[in-house]
Amino acid sequence: MAPLKSLERDYPLIDSTFQNFCASHGIFTVEDFLIHDLYLLAVLAEQHNNSEKLKQGITQVLSIIESRCRPWLNGLELLDDVEQNKHALSTGCERIDAFLQGGIREGYLTELVGPSSCGKTQVCLQTASNVARKYSGRVMYFDSGNSFSSKRIVEFVSQMSDPANNQANRTIQQVMKSIVCHSIFDIFTLLDLLHQLKNSLRSQMGCQVRMLIIDSISSLISPVLGGSGAHGHALMVTAGFLLKELAHENNLAVLVTNHMVAGEVGVSKPALGESWKNIPHVRLLLSRDHVTNISSMSILKHPCLATGKSAEFVIRRGP
Structure with a gap:
């Protein structure tokens, strides 16, 4: 599983503070992040002094995941790929x-x-x-x-x-x-x-x-x-x-x-x-x-x- 720490170098918002916050709620990897209740995570972030930065970090991880998703393909493209x-x-x-x-x-x-x-x-x-x-x-x-x-x-x-x-x-x-x-x-x-x-x-x-x-x-x-x-x-x-x-x-x-x-x-x-x-x-x-x-x-x-x-x-x- 890809650890959140592996994103730190390219994405400054995913720093040690954000990683420690996620770890305190059992989130260590991107996969852990995906199966977690993100609404609840945002609510928990509100309780911290640096809540805005934590919420920005949550948004950052979601945008990374979205950017790495494969683009949609139409039926002809899928058929060509199979053949x-x-x-x-x-x-x-x-x-x-x-x-x-x-x-x-x-x-x-x-x-x-x-x-x-x-x-x-x-x-x-x-x-x-x-x-x-x-x-x-x-x-x-x-x-x-x-x-x-x-x-x-x-x-x-x-x-x-x-x-x-x-x-x-x-x-x-x-x-x-x-x-x-x-x-x-x-x-x-x-x-x-x-x-x-x-x-x-x-x-x-x-x-x-x-x-x-x-x-x-x-x-x-x-x-x-x-x-x-x-x-x-x-x-x-x-x-x-x-x-x-x-x-x-x-x-x-x-x-x-x-x-x-x-x-x-x-x-x-x-x-x-x-x-x-x-x-x-x-x-x-x-x-x-x-x-x-x-x-x-x-x-x-x-x-x-x-x-x-x-x-x-x-x-x-x-x-």
Whole structure:
């Protein structure tokens, strides 16, 4: 989350006095500012000797936020953006690619939800392997459950490579260098890394990033959702909209995984609740028959494909 202190250098009104006033009311970042009752904040500012300056600071922060909002686009501009920039990245599984009309789409936040051991991580690893092998640019892989497997990446690359190709080892090395893995275990580290990535992409430093994978996002968010406070909910929404912003502004394909929890009358449902349900552009439900090893993917939400549509496939195991 962007701290208010980061604005101080360019905006003198957001000085230490203003920051201390905000901090006394639990406001440390721009995101905290947005979810606070601004009318109440203005009333509280009235009680201070330098109330006018504090209210000017509130207005200053609001104007900064407004100036950084994206301009409105008409339908033709949005269509051009989709056709020119929002391409699909192949997952490496022909059945999944055909089902999704090409694969995981750039510019979208795609969520893969399913019960434990249904193959979510395997889909992520295969997708990361294929994107790193087939496209220029890096794959950022945020691992929250110690489930990232370099060995499995090598297996996938070997399966997708021509056995007669003498360059197989070079391809494996290139793929492994193109996948940047971070182990993260809390929502605050995730938000920090997302802001670092946002700044890096904005400044065009380093290699192009084609895909961001978070396996799993629910294990990072669920621990802060307990209790009756709104702070955990605000963190979840902040993470979700930051991911969507990264995807849209940088034509980045974002893939996250989510687990299942018990719902009404024993029926499982995706974790993170109703508020999160509306954040991803695409929601895909994954299941697997552990006897036949056949996986099934169905659409819970998609801007282009019919809800309820499904397909079966098999994730190839290693040699």
